[in-house]
Amino acid sequence: MLILSRKKNESIMIGKDIEITVVEVDGDQVKIGIQAPGSVDIFRKEIYLSIQEENSMAVKLNGDALKKLFKK
Template sequence: MLVLTRKTNQSFMIGDDIEVQILGIDGDQIKIGIQAPKDIDIHRKEIYLSIQEENSEAVQEASLEKVINFNKQFKR
């Protein structure tokens, strides 16, 4: 893990086209701004993990449905 120290209004780059700027610090909360291309999804980690879990469940359900449909073809 890379650990950086930044002050308000300072920023850092991720790759060539993602800029993360420190907008403000209030107690134990930090307000950040992220400039990135529109085709890059940005989510809080808990939302990202929730999306990944939902996608995994959807794939499992779709796979189960395919197996059931495949088996129905041979039960005729």
């Protein structure tokens, strides 16, 4: 993991297309802005993990349904 220090209104670049800017620092909370191409999905980690879990469940349910279908 790369750890960088940034102050308000300072940015980091990821590749040539993604810019992350520190917008505000208030106590232990930091607000960041992310500028990226529309083709890049951006999620908070807890939302991303929830999506992954939902996708895994959908695959399992669809797989179970297919097994039942082909057993007949």
